Amino acid sequence: xxxxxxxxxxxxxxxxxxxxxxxxxxxxxxxxxxxxxxxxxxxxxxxxxxxxxxxxxxxxxxxxxxxxxxxxxxxxxxxxxxxxxxxxxxxxxxxxxxxxxxxxxxxxxxxxxxxxxxxxxxxxxxxxxxxxxxxxxxxxxxxxxxxxxxxxxxxxxxxxxxxxxxxxxxxxxxxxxxxxxxxxxxxxxxxxxxxxxxxxxxxxxxxxxxxxxxxxxxxxxxxxxxxxxxxxxxxxxxx
Amino acid sequence: xxxxxxxxxxxxxxxxxxxxxxxxxxxxxxxxxxxxxxxxxxxxxxxxxxxxxxxxxxxxxxxxxxxxxxxxxxxxxxxxxxxxxxxxxxxxxxxxxxxxxxxxxxxxxxxxxxxxxxxxxxxxxxxxxxxxxxxxxxxxxxxxxxxxxxxxxxxxxxxxxxxxxxxxxxxxxxxxxxxxxxxxxxxxxxxxxxxxxxxxxxxxxxxxxxxxxxxxxxxxxxxxxxxxxxxxxxxxxxxxxxxxxxxxxxxxxxxxxxxxxxxxxxxxxxxxxxxxxxxxxxxxxxxxxxxxxxxxxxxxxxxxxxxxxxxxxxxxxxxxxxxxxxxxxxxxxxxxxxxxxxxxxxxxxxxxxxxxxxxxxxxxxxxxxxxxxxxxxxxxxxxxxxxxxx
Ligand SMILES: Nc1ncnc2c1ncn2[C@@H]1O[C@H](COP(=O)(O)OP(=O)(O)O)[C@@H](O)[C@H]1O
Ligand SMILES: [Mg+2]
Numbered sequence: 001x002x003x004x005x006x007x008x009x010x011x012x013x014x015x016x017x018x019x020x021x022x023x024x025x026x027x028x029x030x031x032x033x034x035x036x037x038x039x040x041x042x043x044x045x046x047x048x049x050x051x052x053x054x055x056x057x058x059x060x061x062x063x064x065x066x067x068x069x070x071x072x073x074x075x076x077x078x079x080x081x082x083x084x085x086x087x088x089x090x091x092x093x094x095x096x097x098x099x100x101x102x103x104x105x106x107x108x109x110x111x112x113x114x115x116x117x118x119x120x121x122x123x124x125x126x127x128x129x130x131x132x133x134x135x136x137x138x139x140x141x142x143x144x145x146x147x148x149x150x151x152x153x154x155x156x157x158x159x160x161x162x163x164x165x166x167x168x169x170x171x172x173x174x175x176x177x178x179x180x181x182x183x184x185x186x187x188x189x190x191x192x193x194x195x196x197x198x199x200x201x202x203x204x205x206x207x208x209x210x211x212x213x214x215x216x217x218x219x220x221x222x223x224x225x226x227x228x229x230x231x232x233x234x235x236x237x238x239x
Numbered sequence: 240x241x242x243x244x245x246x247x248x249x250x251x252x253x254x255x256x257x258x259x260x261x262x263x264x265x266x267x268x269x270x271x272x273x274x275x276x277x278x279x280x281x282x283x284x285x286x287x288x289x290x291x292x293x294x295x296x297x298x299x300x301x302x303x304x305x306x307x308x309x310x311x312x313x314x315x316x317x318x319x320x321x322x323x324x325x326x327x328x329x330x331x332x333x334x335x336x337x338x339x340x341x342x343x344x345x346x347x348x349x350x351x352x353x354x355x356x357x358x359x360x361x362x363x364x365x366x367x368x369x370x371x372x373x374x375x376x377x378x379x380x381x382x383x384x385x386x387x388x389x390x391x392x393x394x395x396x397x398x399x400x401x402x403x404x405x406x407x408x409x410x411x412x413x414x415x416x417x418x419x420x421x422x423x424x425x426x427x428x429x430x431x432x433x434x435x436x437x438x439x440x441x442x443x444x445x446x447x448x449x450x451x452x453x454x455x456x457x458x459x460x461x462x463x464x465x466x467x468x469x470x471x472x473x474x475x476x477x478x479x480x481x482x483x484x485x486x487x488x489x490x491x492x493x494x495x496x497x498x499x500x501x502x503x504x505x506x507x508x509x510x511x512x513x514x515x516x517x518x519x520x521x522x523x524x525x526x527x528x529x530x531x532x533x534x535x536x537x538x539x540x541x542x543x544x545x546x547x548x549x550x551x552x553x554x555x556x557x558x559x560x561x562x563x564x565x566x567x568x569x570x571x572x573x574x575x576x577x578x579x580x581x582x583x584x585x586x587x588x589x590x591x592x593x594x595x596x597x598x599x600x601x602x603x604x605x606x607x608x609x610x611x612x613x614x615x616x617x618x619x620x621x622x623x624x625x626x627x628x629x
Pocket of ligand 2 (some may be wrong): 049050051171203
């Protein structure tokens with residue numbers, strides 16, 4: 001059933017030279033993700049979560065092993081092909097929001113669509129729809145500097161979702177948000193996951209996020225130590 | 240198509256810094272066009288004046304005549320050949336005889352050129368009509384520069400000494416009949432004009448001339464042995480060269496300003512690429528290739544020149560138009576510069592000048608904007624996202 005995986009890694013290794021020794025940021029990580037998963041890599045800082053997301057997001061390449069994303073081996077992709085894969089199929093959400101400061105909320109959300117050569121009308125519909133999902137349609141003309149952290153991250157979610165990618169990779173999306181905004185964002189993402197069957201993969205050590213995950217993969221020093229699947233959401237009521 | 244739009248948004252989004260660069264660059268625009276226009280205007284004015292007063296439609300020179308070698312002047316004269324004499328008789332040409340001479344104003348010795356011209360000629364716009372002979376004395380016409388250097392006034396008498404055709408020295412008094420103010424120094428500095436026939440007589444050079452000025456609209460040019468036709472192109476070559484030299488000299492002023500603008504833009508680019516690593520990382524995450532990002536940043540810089548062109552047009556066009564109407568009043572001392580300059584200089588702005596300036600600034604700005612972006616070519620997406628320089 002290899003083919004049912006959207007993302008599949010095999011013995012993924014990423015090393016960095018540190019002084020005279022070698023640091024294993026990822027140490028033989030073999031994981032598969034199916035469409036519609038709401039999964040998270042959990043572990044302390046420095047355990048390799050970001051490195052893993054970067055490789056399956058085709059932003060980075062492995063030292064050893066393979067990562068096949070949407071049928072393509074990340075290592076075999078040229079710079080241009082990798083960009084194309086990200087453009088069409090992967091949305092990123094970052095801890096620091098990474099909105100483009102000179103553009104309005106609307107333009108930030110529109111940005112990923114610019115490379116897709118869509119007719120302006122279709123583009124506008126998609127942007128407005130994405131802004132409605134995150135309940136920010138009324139802030140379309142604002143600049144990022146005028147937004148709160150929660151609003152900024154919602155714009156980032158809209159930007160990631162606007163092209164309806166198969167995969168959304170969210171690296172510590174709640175690290176700069178208060179509890180209320182964190183739940184807000186997580187609710188939105190969960191909704192999108194249900195409605196669009198978008199695969200979400202988180203990197204986090206935030207308990208609030210962990211409560212939402214339906215699959216929790218624990219990383220320690222670049223190694224997968226646990227891979228737990230829950231039938232239901234991990235009940236946020238516990239908190 | 241999307242990248243130019245983004246570039247413009249980014250550039251305008253950068254605010255004050257952009258406008259500072261744009262203003263400096265726009266000054267370069269206006270200064271280049273203004274100065275070059277002034278030189279083009281100067282060149283045209285000089286050429287027109289030289290043609291009008293001195294060169295006519297070209298000149299026949301006696302084969303020994305060489306204006307740059309006064310020592311040869313002694314032999315640089317000969318009988319005017321018939322085909323040319325025909326033109327002279329029809330009023331389509333006028334002969335000029337030139338000899339070296341010395342004058343002794345206030346007891347000083349001054350070497351000059353003695354030039355004979357027909358007082359009745361109408362071939363060139365030269366005030367030879369003042370050389371009508373009265374009461375047996377020899378009338379002389381000089382320019383203001385000559386009057387100043389020799390301390391001569393209208394009515395003054397001065398001894399002129401020369402060698403005649405046989406090589407013997409002779410001397411005669413001439414009186415200053417008129418002092419002319421001309422913008423062409425070539426017919427003024429260190430020279431005295433007297434009636435042609437008088438000069439031929441004194442020199443024993445009947446029917447001879449050193450050169451013959453042809454009328455401006457002359458069409459038929461006879462070929463005669465011993466005389467060479469010098470076209471306007473040849474005669475004006477010196478002026479052209481002079482203008483070119485002046486243009487080059489003048490360009491130092493705006494090259495400096497342009498350099499300043501380029502340094503500012505270069506600096507802005509370097510800073511912007513350094514500071515916006517994270518932005519580049521986000522763009523890569525959204526599917527932009529490095530090539531597209533390089534394009535974007537290069538265009539951002541290059542668009543400074545487009546904005547500068549617009550700003551320059553806003554204040555530059557009214558200024559340049561006003562200036563072209565008003566002209567540039569030449570300072571006093573310019574009279575002695577050795578080139579024909581009127582009291583006022585009118586700049587000429589040609590389409591070629593404007594187009595050339597726009598292209599120059601556009602190309603230079605693009606190159607300067609592109610150079611710092613080469614760093615991006617090696618930027619890894621992960622490093623960019625961390626906001627780090629690779
Ligand atoms: N470019 C790099 N150069 C050297 N070491 C790196 C680099 N990127 C990550 N690392 C190291 O790899 C390990 C895993 O990092 P990371 O994937 O960012 O962990 P996490 O996201 O779980 O905090 C860390 O020890 C980190 O210091
Ligand atoms: Mg991390």
